[in-house]
Amino acid sequence: MHMFKRMITRRAALISGLALGAAGFSTAKVMELSADPVGEKDCGPWVSPAAGDAAAITVDTSAPLAAELDWAQQAGLINDASCLNATAVYGIVRVHSEADVRNALLFAREQGLKIAPAGVRHSMGGQAFAPRALILDMRAFNRIELDEGSRTITVQSGATWHEIQNLLHPRFAVKAMQSTDIFTVGGSIAVNAHGMDHQVGAIAQTIRSMRVMLADGSVQTVSRSENPELFRLVVGGYGLFGIILDAVLEITENVIYAAGRRVVDYREFPALFRDELAANSGLGLMYAHLSTAPQSLLRELILYTYEAQDVPDALIPPLGEVSSVKLRRFVLNFSKTGELPMRLKWFAEKNIEPRLESCSVTRNQAMKDGEACLVSRNEPMHDSVPYLRNNLRSETDILHEYFVPRENFTAFVDGVRQIVQAERVNLLNASVRVVHREEIFLNYAPVDVFSLVLYINQMTDLAGEEKMRRVTSQLIGLTTQMGGRFFLPYQLHYTAGQLEQSYPEIRAFFAAKRQYDPEQRFTNTFYEKYAPEL
Ligand SMILES: Cc1cc2nc3c(=O)[nH]c(=O)nc-3n(C[C@H](O)[C@H](O)[C@H](O)COP(=O)(O)OP(=O)(O)OC[C@H]3O[C@@H](n4cnc5c(N)ncnc54)[C@H](O)[C@@H]3O)c2cc1C
Structure with a gap:
């Protein structure tokens, strides 16, 4: 995540290096914490209950359509970025074209198989x-067409933002x-x-239309005006x-921003947002990090702002890949190992990082001392987070996100702190985001909210899983109590009752699913x- 990029610097690594000496870290340990991943992460002892028996599955290769499909894998296991969900599947087919989706659907129907589309x-x-x-690997279905006149792209659904930004x-x-x-x-x-x-809000706000292939093989155009019910169900569905075959998405100018930051008490944030930030229409991007260091846990808040500037002579460099990946990985993984390294990470983000900001945009004329740090919009959004991937065994890093009505932010953060402390949660990052009311069917934000994104390290054994289940359940309970909702793309450590409490429309959502499919x-x-x- 972008949040990590700015906090992990050479200087931070230097300080960490000093602490390493004190902690008696061996060179081997440093290498382990910073090593590039050698493949998919191995979750060590954990075996997912859904893993099933991959050996019991055989693909019917005699079926005529089987030969039409580009099989990446027949039977075997699939997993996700958590590495905790190994699952035996019928197979994985690569999608290159709309015809591939249709053939996969026909094959699934003939064979009586279920289908799931997968991105990354x-x-x-x-x-x-x-x-x-049967899993559709959509990643090779990634054509992107730019229409400068209408400020839109028409993009096949397997394209990544990275590919889009490069274009x-x-x-x-x-x-x-x-x-x-x-x-x-x-x-x-x-x-x-x-x-x-x-300001823009979630991706739903930027979708002009989409083409979606339904279970009966028909292709429907869906937008707010055409098949509006389906639009609300497919987005967040x-x-x-x-x-989703392709989508027409609105794009914007690659605006030049002055990057800013300031440290405030978390209790000041809601009023600061209401009275100053929300009213500033020039503020293009904005987010905050809460401290994960024990002495200021979820109290100190660094606010990051990107304010539009008029710089007619700006020189915008090409987009680069993230640098110093091993250092960044090391600092993050080192911070998992104890209170002192975690303090150092927060100290570096607060005190050292501001002096080392990458201000990539320059002016044709020499910049004067003290001039703002300029970046173009694409830069903070172009982060592929390779440093989040590692080879560490028996552990993994898990994301959570909770949305709470803005007036309950302070009380919510206080409640989260209590849970984190009582359960000794290894909290690596805590970001605050501004999320507007959304109109989709299964809606995480029926009102304007602030969201709290937590990145948590866990052990990949039964005890680690049980602890994460307990913590998640408490965090969801707190969120519901505060009139908020939890984000659904994460671990399924909640009961059907908790799901319904948070999303009272869930039964109607499932009923609509059965109607369309x-x-x-x-x-x-x-x-x-x-x-x-x-
Ligand atoms: C490190 C990290 C950082 C994250 N940061 C953010 C963040 O800043 N903001 C945020 O909102 N979320 C964030 N997320 C969550 C992320 O947005 C979702 O998990 C998202 O679905 C990931 O996209 P993907 O390509 O990996 O989708 P996948 O995980 O592959 O799929 C997600 C869902 O989309 C469905 N799907 C995939 N392709 C299609 C298709 N073509 N048609 C229909 N359905 C399809 C899948 O069936 C599945 O249900 C983050 C997650 C991680 C792990």
């Missing part, structure tokens, strides 16, 4: 697959996406992703209503777990 599988509760299902830069930029660029458009629409642009062809682990109970 960064949902963390098996939302992009299900036991024994749009330097003139244009994505309007709404997550805070990092690795995700597919299909996976983002299916969760109604949101990010750093607090977790792939349960059809396969009577054979329940489209599925995922979330649907298979909760639909039978609701």
Whole structure:
């Protein structure tokens, strides 16, 4: 996530290095904490209950359509970014064209199989697959067409934001996406992703229209005016209503921003937002980090702002890949190991990082001392977070997100702090985002909210899973008590009752799913777990 990029610097690593000496860290340990991943993360002892028996599955290769499909895998296991959800599937087919989606659908119907579309599988509760299902790997279905006149792109659903940004830069930029660029458009629409642009809101706001293939093979155009009910169901619908083929998305100018930051007490944030930030129409991007250091846990808040500037002679460099990946990975992984390293990480973000800001945009004329730090919009949004991937065994890092009405923010953060302290949660990051009321069917934000994004390290054994289940349940309970909702692309550590409390429309959502897809062809682990109970 972008949040990590700015906090992990050479200087931070230097300080960490000093602490290492004190802590007696060996070179081998440093190498382990910073090593590049050698492949998919191995979750060590944990075996997912859904893993099933992959050996018991055989693909019917004699079926005529089987030869038409581009099999990435027949039978075997699939997993997601959490590495906790290994699941035996019928197979994985690569999608290159609309015909591939149709053939896969026909094949599934002939064979009586369920289908799930998958992007880069960064949902963390098996939302992009299900036991024994046929999985469509959408990533090669990624054509992007730019229409400068209408300021839109028409994009196939397997394209990632990274690919889109590479095409749009330097003139244009994505309007709404997550805070990092690795995700597919299909996976983002299916969760109604949101990010750093607090004015635009979630991706739903930027969709002009989409073409969706339904379970009967028909292709429907859906937008706010055409098939509006389906639009509200497909956006944030977790792939349960059809396969999004392509979408027409609004884009925006690659605006030049002055990057700013300030440290405030978390209790000041709601009024600061209401009285100053919300009223500033020039503020293009905005988010905050809460302290994860023990002495200021979830109290100190660094506010990051990006304010539009008129710089006619700006020189915008090409987009680069994230630098110092091993250092960044090391600092993050080191911070998991104890209170002192965590203090150092927060200290570095607060005190050292501001002096080392990457101000990539320059002027044709020499910049004067003390001039603002300029970046173009694409830069903070172009982060592929390679440093979040690692080889560490027996542990993994899990995302959570909770949305609470803005007036309850302070009380909510106080409640989260209590849970984190009581349960000794290894909290790596806590981001605050501004999220506007959304209009989709399965809606995480029926009113204007602030959201709290937590990145938590857990052990991948039974005890680690049980602890995360307990913590998640408490955090969801607190959120509900505060009139808020939890984000659904993460672990399924909640009961059907908690789901319904948070999303009272869930029964109607599942009923609509059965109406549009009577054979329940489209599925995922979330649907298979909760639909039978609701
Ligand atoms: C490190 C990290 C950071 C994150 N940051 C943010 C953030 O800043 N903001 C935010 O909102 N979320 C964030 N998320 C959550 C993320 O947006 C979702 O998990 C998103 O779905 C990921 O996209 P994906 O391509 O990995 O989708 P997948 O996980 O592959 O799929 C997600 C869902 O989309 C469905 N789907 C995929 N493709 C299609 C298609 N073509 N048609 C129909 N359905 C489809 C799948 O079936 C599944 O239900 C983050 C997650 C992680 C792990």
